[in-house]
Amino acid sequence: MRAPALVDPARRASAAVIAIVVFVLAGVAAAWAVRPPEARGASAPAGEFSAGRAFPLVETIATRPHPVGSAAQDEVRERLLTTLRGLGLSPEVQDTVSVQGAELSSSAGGTSFAHVRNVVAVIPGTASTGRLFLVAHYDSVQTGPGGNDDAAGTSAVLETARALLAGPRPRNDVVLVLTDGEEACLCGAKAFVDQHPLARDGGVVLNLEARGSSGPAIMFETTDRNSRLVGVYGSAPHPVGTSFAVEIYRLMPNDTDFTAFKDKGFAGLNAAYIDGAAIYHAPTDVPGVMDQDSLQHHGDNTLALTRELGDRDLTGLSSGQDATYFPVPGLLVRYPGALVWPLAVLALLAVAALAWLARRRGLITGRRLAASAGLTLIPLLLAPALAQVLWWLLTSVRPGYAELPIDPYRPGWYRLAVVALTAAVLFAWFALFRRKAGPAALSIAGLAWLALLGVVLAAVTPGGSYLAALPALAGAVAGLVAVRARPWIQVLAVTAGGVVAVVILLPTVVMLFPALGLRLGAAGVFLTVLLGLALLPVIDLIHPVPGGRRGVEAARDRRRGALPTVAAALAAIVFTVVGLAVDRFDAGHPAPTQLMYAMDADDNTARWVSDEPKTQEWTSQYVSGDLHRVDDTLPSFGAEEVRTGPAQAASLLPPKLTLTGDTRSGDTRTIKLRLEPQRQVRLVTLHVGADTPVTSADVEGQAVPIGKPAAEGPWGFGFAFHAPPTGGVEVTLTVRASGPVKFRAMDGSDGLTDLPGFRARPAGVGAVGSHTSELLAVAKSYTL
Numbered sequence: 001m002r003a004p005a006l007v008d009p010a011r012r013a014s015a016a017v018i019a020i021v022v023f024v025l026a027g028v029a030a031a032w033a034v035r036p037p038e039a040r041g042a043s044a045p046a047g048e049f050s051a052g053r054a055f056p057l058v059e060t061i062a063t064r065p066h067p068v069g070s071a072a073q074d075e076v077r078e079r080l081l082t083t084l085r086g087l088g089l090s091p092e093v094q095d096t097v098s099v100q101g102a103e104l105s106s107s108a109g110g111t112s113f114a115h116v117r118n119v120v121a122v123i124p125g126t127a128s129t130g131r132l133f134l135v136a137h138y139d140s141v142q143t144g145p146g147g148n149d150d151a152a153g154t155s156a157v158l159e160t161a162r163a164l165l166a167g168p169r170p171r172n173d174v175v176l177v178l179t180d181g182e183e184a185c186l187c188g189a190k191a192f193v194d195q196h197p198l199a200r201d202g203g204v205v206l207n208l209e210a211r212g213s214s215g216p217a218i219m220f221e222t223t224d225r226n227s228r229l230v231g232v233y234g235s236a237p238h239p240v241g242t243s244f245a246v247e248i249y250r251l252m253p254n255d256t257d258f259t260a261f262k263d264k265g266f267a268g269l270n271a272a273y274i275d276g277a278a279i280y281h282a283p284t285d286v287p288g289v290m291d292q293d294s295l296q297h298h299g300d301n302t303l304a305l306t307r308e309l310g311d312r313d314l315t316g317l318s319s320g321q322d323a324t325y326f327p328v329p330g331l332l333v334r335y336p337g338a339l340v341w342p343l344a345v346l347a348l349l350a351v352a353a354l355a356w357l358a359r360r361r362g363l364i365t366g367r368r369l370a371a372s373a374g375l376t377l378i379p380l381l382l383a384p385a386l387a388q389v390l391w392w393l394l395t396s397v398r399p400g401y402a403e404l405p406i407d408p409y410r411p412g413w414y415r416l417a418v419v420a421l422t423a424a425v426l427f428a429w430f431a432l433f434r435r436k437a438g439p440a441a442l443s444i445a446g447l448a449w450l451a452l453l454g455v456v457l458a459a460v461t462p463g464g465s466y467l468a469a470l471p472a473l474a475g476a477v478a479g480l481v482a483v484r485a486r487p488w489i490q491v492l493a494v495t496a497g498g499v500v501a502v503v504i505l506l507p508t509v510v511m512l513f514p515a516l517g518l519r520l521g522a523a524g525v526f527l528t529v530l531l532g533l534a535l536l537p538v539i540d541l542i543h544p545v546p547g548g549r550r551g552v553e554a555a556r557d558r559r560r561g562a563l564p565t566v567a568a569a570l571a572a573i574v575f576t577v578v579g580l581a582v583d584r585f586d587a588g589h590p591a592p593t594q595l596m597y598a599m600d601a602d603d604n605t606a607r608w609v610s611d612e613p614k615t616q617e618w619t620s621q622y623v624s625g626d627l628h629r630v631d632d633t634l635p636s637f638g639a640e641e642v643r644t645g646p647a648q649a650a651s652l653l654p655p656k657l658t659l660t661g662d663t664r665s666g667d668t669r670t671i672k673l674r675l676e677p678q679r680q681v682r683l684v685t686l687h688v689g690a691d692t693p694v695t696s697a698d699v700e701g702q703a704v705p706i707g708k709p710a711a712e713g714p715w716g717f718g719f720a721f722h723a724p725p726t727g728g729v730e731v732t733l734t735v736r737a738s739g740p741v742k743f744r745a746m747d748g749s750d751g752l753t754d755l756p757g758f759r760a761r762p763a764g765v766g767a768v769g770s771h772t773s774e775l776l777a778v779a780k781s782y783t784l
């Protein structure tokens with residue numbers, strides 16, 4: 001709160017400097033706590049995890065794209081089997097067809113199937129109480145070699161197994177599950193939990209992922225009732241995770257193998273490093289871009305957790321409740337979810353008590369507090385809005401940014417710019433209104449918003465309530481002390497309150513910017529504003545005591561008060577300009593473009609297709625016009641809007657659909673079909689005319705969940721089959737129809753380079769990392 005006795009400008013300035021130095025030190029410590037450890041070399045002791053030992057395996061896995069069913073994937077699998085045998089294990093291949101419902105499928109058009117080959121190996125325990133599963137996927141997307149996603153997880157699992165086998169046997173069985181077809185449809189994990197005997201009794205799963213090339217391995221997802229599991233996680237050497245992350249994860253368009261295990265009732269933890277997301281799923285996701293510190297982080301934690309969980313009784317690990325947890329320097333703070341509401345209410349009461357006391361002491365009036373509460377909405381709304389405006393400006397200057405997953409290649413300067421912009425908004429707002437509203441009223445109003453938000457979050461996302469409630473509580477307690485204390489005690493109290501806010505909010509800010517990227521920079525900025533509000537009593541020390549000064553002195557005060565704003569605004573501009581200069585597109589950091597090619601074998605026509613929201617220069621030589629749907633002839637594209645352009649027809653054979661059996665009774669037909677690609681393809685899809693209701697379906701012996709038919713469009717029931725068998729996919733459909741039924745068959749392969757009319761991308765232009773870019777589709781209608 002305002003320090004009435006601390007009037008002397010020099011003393012105020014020195015108090016401000018000391019407090020800010022303390023905040024910077026606390027901030028550095030807090031940010032340091034969420035940094036990955038340094039990678040250890042190949043000569044590290046045998047019982048330790050070494051990124052230097054794991055990395056060569058990353059390089060052999062990620063030499064080229066290796067999606068499910070590809071020849072490259074066969075090679076990777078052989079290498080994994082050889083490595084596992086070299087560890088003295090007896091790995092097996094689970095070779096099966098798996099189905100994933102539409103709700104999880106990453107490809108449009110309904111249900112997804114895949115022919116997957118999981119690699120599974122058991123390290124038998126001495127007296128097992130349950131099974132511990134170490135899971136990573138060894139397939140990549142079709143567009144990139146998956147140097148991080150998920151060669152990192154796969155090699156970390158293998159290096160963990162090696163280190164584990166170098167020591168005494170664990171008590172519990174440890175099962176290594178290297179899944180296939182994750183990128184296509186999470187089908188490998190689904191096949192394991194649904195069909196593998198080792199999965200029958202459930203267990204505890206640690207899933208390892210990467211959605212970028214660097215940053216800490218964040219434990220971002222847990223199964224329900226995680227209190228005891230999080231306790232175990234806290235014993236890892238570098239625990240980085242927050243109960244708020246699960247809520248953020250829901251905002252992201254990603255899914256992992258963990259979902260399959262979670263849905264099946266396993267207990268477990270999901271970890272990934274996520275910074276450097278520009279390379280996600282792209283051709284640029286090569287081993288060379290990996291920060292091996294991130295790999296070390298994954299490995300250090302996985303090995304320690306495997307030892308810990310390998311030796312404890314695994315029964316009842318998922319009991320109790322959800323915990324609130326977050327990192328502070330040196331440890332993972334954890335408390336039971338039952339404390340969320342009491343703490344949120346306590347923070348609210350503490351802020352109310354502070355307001356009451358401040359009013360009694362004449363520091364604020366009720367009207368000024370109410371006005372301040374309204375005024376606080378300005379930075380809370382304006383700063384996030386400006387962050388989005390900055391991103392919009394950046395994508396206008398560099399249209400290629402819009403095609404990157406969430407962040408530019410080198411987002412660091414832009415992140416600093418966004419934070420500086422936020423600081424400028426806060427400083428300007430405070431300088432403008434502190435005279436009218438009074439610094440005490442503004443500070444207490446800031447704490448009131450934090451406390452209120454703590455209550456709202458307790459109701460909506462309990463795991464995130466601590467972010468607002470604890471800084472509010474600390475700030476209110478500091479204020480209660482400060483209101484009645486001597487000047488230096490006041491400074492000490494508000495500094496201590498601010499340190500709590502820094503330690504609690506800063507790591508989440510540091511993790512949130514990479515998690516959601518500049519594309520959603522508003523989220524990180526919002527938390528930064530909350531942090532700024534908690535620091536207002538100290539920001540006030542930069543300014544002279546208001547009132548009583550006129551003329552030249554008052555003008556000097558105003559200039560001094562404007563200084564932080566000007567400095568922050570200048571910094572925002574400089575950081576943006578430096579960012580634009582540093583983060584240019586080049587051969588190693590290409591501007592991503594999205595292009596597909598679709599042949600219609602019915603009339604032997606072809607077209608280029610692109611889903612770029614704003615057509616880029618390179619892409620505009622192929623497509624033009626407005627965004628429109630193409631699911632009338634390409635039902636697997638779903639409702640996605642694309643741009644198209646005429647293309648030369650290539651001589652490509654469409655998938656063949658043959659009637660192999662047909663039984664009719666009344667208005668019901670049971671149709672047996674063979675869907676057979678006639679070229680090397682990654683997937684085939686089949687759709688039935690919307691006017692024909694499908695009542696049951698079976699694909700390669702797997703029953704297909706019959707969902708609600710599409711509300712519009714000419715095509716209804718459909719599925720995609722990844723890595724189809726060479727002899728074709730056997731389909732049995734029961735339909736309500738007595739006459740002929742319309743079908744649309746499509747297949748898809750990868751790579752456009754051999755197509756007539758395709759010109760190679762110049763240096764600095766690349767392909768988007770997505771499940772559809774570079775897709776070459778051939779479709780044909782059948783009436784049977």
Ligand SMILES: [Zn+2]
Binds near residue numbers: 137
């Ligand atoms: Zn992945």
